[in-house]
Amino acid sequence: MQNSAEVSVIIINYGTADLTIKAVNSVLERDHGGRHVDVHLVDNASPGDDAHQLAEAAKSPLWTKHVTTYLETTNHGFGRGNNLVIERLAAQTAPPQKIMLLNPDATLDNDAIDVLAKAMDENPQIGFAGAAIAKPDTGPVTAAFRFPSITSELIRTLGLNVIAKQFEHTAVALPPNLGTQQVDWVSGAAVMMRMEAIQSVGFFDPAYFLYYEEVDLMRRAGQNGWQSWHIAEAKVLHAEGAATGVGQSERKRRPDYWYQSWAHYFFKSYGPARAALLSVSMLGAAGLQSLKSILSGRPSKLPKSFGSDFTRTAVRPLLTGRSPLS
Structure with missing residues (x-):
């Protein structure tokens, strides 16, 4: 099969069909500067x-012409959901030059x-x-980050503002109103990726679930010389957490797959010994935050059941x- 699209948009749905349909339509209703764009919906x-x-939505003329639907039984x-599409596209005789990942609870604004394609060009x-x-x-939320x-x-686990302010240069999240610039990494909710860059590192690591x-x-791509940029002129609306059930609330209990x-x-980035030492140190930092919470009478900033869930x-x-995903 030959693909003539310059940009292939991938949207992964789980339990948010109504939002996903809006996400797809937000792509289909624009002309993208005359670029040939198609959509792959998993x-x-x-x-x-x-x-x-x-x-049912796929029966509409626009969807029939521009959308490929993958109704999976697993x-x-x-990452693996995106790999499912990217690997198929990469194997085509004329694969797309660029892949655009768009969350099912996001729409183009x-x-x-x-805009993103021009920046890459x-x-x-x-x-x-x-x-x-x-x-x-x-309004705006953080979409660009430093590596953890x-x-x-x-510092995040300790939860002391006075210390966090002294180490602001290490904070993972960058300001929500950040201008266009090179960064360590950008949100997977709305990111365009060069096919060549993805192929150079063997796609997403399939060990991750979410x-x-x-x-x-x-x-990994950065280690191969590829840059990541936040492009402030490209605008996307995102109902954060609607698709995953995990938003920015610290106190909500996190699923096992997050930890x-x-x-x-x-484990991959720092090696087994340093990853293990960090995890134990974080338990200690979490204990200090819990003690501070008790003494001050203020609620902890940690997710619910952090100690037991993180330990397990x-x-x-x-x-x-070993890694829990190995």
């Missing part, structure tokens, strides 16, 4: 009638695809170009010298 074995809703997660070193992201009700580090993780997979991908992905990332899913595997 339903990750959603519960309920998502597959039926998407199949929930592959984010301007001609973001054209003008700078052949850009492997990943991320859009500026805003929540519909509250041992320092950033300990979270940290795009951080890992851009870290497992965290541990896998640090991350610390114990790392202390045995």
Whole structure:
């Protein structure tokens, strides 16, 4: 099969068919500066009638012409779900030059695809170009980041503002109103990726189910000389957390796969010994934050059940010298 699209947009759905349809339509209703853009929609074995809703939407003329739907019987997660499409596209005789990942709970707010593609055309070193992201009700949110580090993780877990201010230069999240510039990595909710850059590192690490997979991908690509840029002129609206159930609330209990992905990332990035030492140190930092919370009468900033969940899913595997995803 030959693909003549310059940009292929991939959207991974799980349980948000109504939002996903809006996301697809936000792509189809724009002309993208005359670029040929197609959409690849993966339903990750959603519960309920998502597959039926998407199949019905796919009967419309625009969808029939521009959208390829993959109704999966297994929930592959984010990275593997994208790999499913990217690997097929890469194997075509005329694969797309660029891949655009768009969350199912996100919509284009301007001609973001054209803006991102132009930035990549003008700078052949850009492997990943991320859009500026805003929540519909509250405005801009962070869409560009520094790589997580041992320092950033300990400070975040300790939760002391006076210390965090002294180490602002290590904070993972960059300001929401950041201008166009090179960064360590950008949000996977709205990012354009050069096919050549993705192929150079062997696509997403399939060990991840959800979270940290795009951080890992851009870290590996960066080691190969590819740059990641935040392009402020590209605008996307994102109802954060609607698709995953995990937003920015610190107190909400995190799923096991969040901690497992965290541990896998640090295991790969820093090695078994330092990842294990970091995980134990974070338990100590979490204990100090909990003690401070008790003494001050203020609620902890840690996710609910952090100590037990983190110990079970991350610390114990790392202390045995392995990643929980290996």
